[in-house]
Structure formats: C-alpha cells, structure tokens
Amino acid sequence: MMRSIPRDFGLFVAGQSLSQIGDQCYLLTLTWVVAQRTGSTAALGVMLALAAIPRALLMPFGGALADRLSHRRVLLGANLLLAILLLPLVGLAVAGVSALWPYAVIAVVVGAVEGVLTPAAYSLVPLLVPGEALERANAIFLGSVLLSGIVGPALGGVLLAHSDAALAFAIDSASFLAVAGLLWLMRATPVRLAQRVSLLADLRATATLVRADRVLALYIALLLLGNLAAAGPLDVGLVAMAQGVFHGGPELLGSAMAIFAGGSLVGTLLAGALARPAWRQPLLFGGILGTGMALAVVGTSPSAPIFLALLALFGGGIGAIDVLMQSSIQQRAPRAQLGRVLGVTLCAGKLLAPLSTLVAGVAAQSHAPQLFFAAGALWVATTIIALVVSRESLVDAPATP
Secondary structure, eight states, X not given: OOSXXXXXXXXXXXXXXXXXXXXXXXXXXXXXXXXXXXXXXXXXXXXXXXXXXXXXXXXXXHHHHHHHHOHHHHHHHHHHHHHHHTHHHHHHHHHTOOOHXXXXXXXXXXXXXXXXXXXXXXXXXXXXXXXXXXXXXXXXXXHHHHXXXXXXXXXXXXXXXXXXXXXXXXXXXXXHHHHHHHHHHSOOOOOOGGXXXXXXXXXXXXXXXXXXXXXXXXXXXXXXXXXXXXXXXXXXXXXXXXXXXXXXOHXXXXXXXXXXXXXXXXXXXXXXXXXXXXXXXHHHHHHHHHHHHHHHHHTTOSSHHHHHHHHXXXXXXXXXXXXXXXXXXXHHSOGGXXXXXXXXXXXXXTTTHHHHHHHHHHHTTTOHHHHHHHHHHHHXXXXXXXXXXXXXXXXXXXXXX
16 A cells, blocks of 8 residues: 655656646637637637547557657656647737637647657556555546646636636646656656567557457447547537527636536546446446436536536546546456557547547537537447447456456
C-alpha cells in the first residue's frame, strides 16, 4: 500500500491537474468564440472534427514515442508547445477575427499535440509508484483529472463572462508553462533501449492480439460506438443547447461542462467502490445501455436546471463506463503488450469523433434537442447488436495470457 505519495508522482498529478484545467478552459473558450463569431454550429463541428482527427490517429504513435524518448520528455515538450500554440489565439481574440480558418489551423495542431501527450501521461503512472500501489495511484490520477474537468469549464465561463477571450487564452497558455515547470522538477524516467522495435511491428502485434481475442475486440467496438454517439452531442450539442435553446451565456456552457465532469467523478468513484470482478461485465454492458438512454433524454429538458441535472446523470454513466472498461481491458491484455493495447483503445475512444462532430454540427443548427435523442438511440441500438453478435464469445472466454 502507498503510505505516502512519492515526490515525482505528486508533481505529475499536480501537473496533469493543471494541464486538464488549461485544456478544458481552452476548449470552452474556443468553442464559444467560434460559435459566436461564425454564427454556425456546422462551422464549429467542422473545426472540432478537423482537430479530432490527428488527436485520435497520433495516440498510438504518442505511446511509442514516450517509450523511446521517455514519458517525461514527451510531456515536457508537448506542454511547452501547447503554451506557444495558444499565444496566436490571444492575438485573434484581440483583433476580433471571425474567419474560421485561423482557429481551425491552431485547433488541428493542438489536437495533434494532445494526441501525442495523452498516452504518454496515462502510461507514466506505473513508472512512478510501486506495483502494489498502482490501483490507488490510478484512482488519485483519474480523480484529479476529473476534478480539474470541473474547475476548467467553470473558470473559462467566468473569464468569458467577465473579461474577454484574449485573457482566457492567455491564462490557458500560462497554465501549460506552469505544467512544464512541474515536469522539469521530476526526475527523468528510464528508457528501455534494449526493447526498441519498429512502430509498425508494434502495431502489427497489437492488431494480431485484438483479432485473436474476441472479447477485447468487442470492447474496442463498444468504445468506437460510444465515441460515435457521444462525442458530437458533447462537443457541439452543449453549445447549441446553451445558446440556441436556453439562450444562456458562457456561464451556462461552463456550468454544463463542469456538472458533466462532476457527474463523471461521482460515477468513477462509485464504480471503483462497488464493482467486483464477477460483476464487471454485467455492470459495463448495463451501464452503456443506461447511459445511452440518459443521453437520449438530455435533449428533452424543458428548462436549464433539468438540462444540467440530466447532464450530471449522463456524466455519472460515462464515468462508471470509463472505470469498468479500463479495468476490463487491463484484465484481458497481456502484461507485455499493455501499453500498446491501451494506445489502441485510447485511439478507438477518439477515432470516430470527427464524424460525430461533423454530423452534430449540421444537426444542431436547427435540431439540437433531437440530436441528443438520435445519438442516444443509436448508441443503445448498436450496443445491443454488438452484444448479440458477440454473445458466444462472452461465455467462459479466458483472458489472454
């Protein structure tokens, strides 16, 4: 058991918490500014889709890069680059630029950097704590990220409401500089030079593993389906509901994002406390179906308070699913290939976001409430089909050795 928090792990968690606050504040500010200045949720959907493509595709490469250069170096370089990339947004906000393309270019590059950063962060935890403390360390790490997901949107909403986007982007940039400073104080993580292989060989081995393990393939399929259903409503639909349906300001959007993150935190804690290995699959599959239904009813909200309450419920389902899915994948994957498998699953969790945000951007122009119902119904229906098709694989399926 981890009686005290190791110094480097404490620095890492503090840095990632601050990084998450910066990420969420940046996302809220950018989406609000683009939606307001272009007057088009379709344009917002296009921009977010463009940013999501490199974010998803570069995740497997980011994990491999971390193995070769060290996780700390990758995270340090990525946060410094993010701090620099946000500075042009300050200039765009000051100048009042309404054209979409400069925001889209920066968003795409930021998405690429985040695609490299994310797997490096998630795979660093086991290197910073002893093996017997890994579960507690993961709980601290994920809990801090979710808490920061509450603070970030709320901070962004307040900054937009009481100052302007330029100040919000400037603070976001400064937050990434502070993260780089915390990472600089950490000791270097080891690089396993003796086990270097080509990236293509890594990807081929992982593809072979997934094809051989039908349960693992089902988990990846469920991640793809969930991403397709939920990414667009969360990225574009929340903006459309806050602006077009409830005629609220940035505070309402910030509150929606923060309450969703708060619900996710509660769901994460409950799943971690209540789940048992024997219950994991039933809870996971039932949780996906229940969360899809919750997504479907979000758009039926007659008022902003009910909208926020339903978002909290939906967020709780997402948080529980994340914990159960992560535990299930870790149980199935061989220890020697865990990093590569996690890289693929992180990619699967983001891969269809571009398509989802594009569709949501068009639909939310005039049918934001119906968007949530359609997305939830799609998620439930496709999950049922996937479970029925894979039902024989779920019976007494042994874990991969």
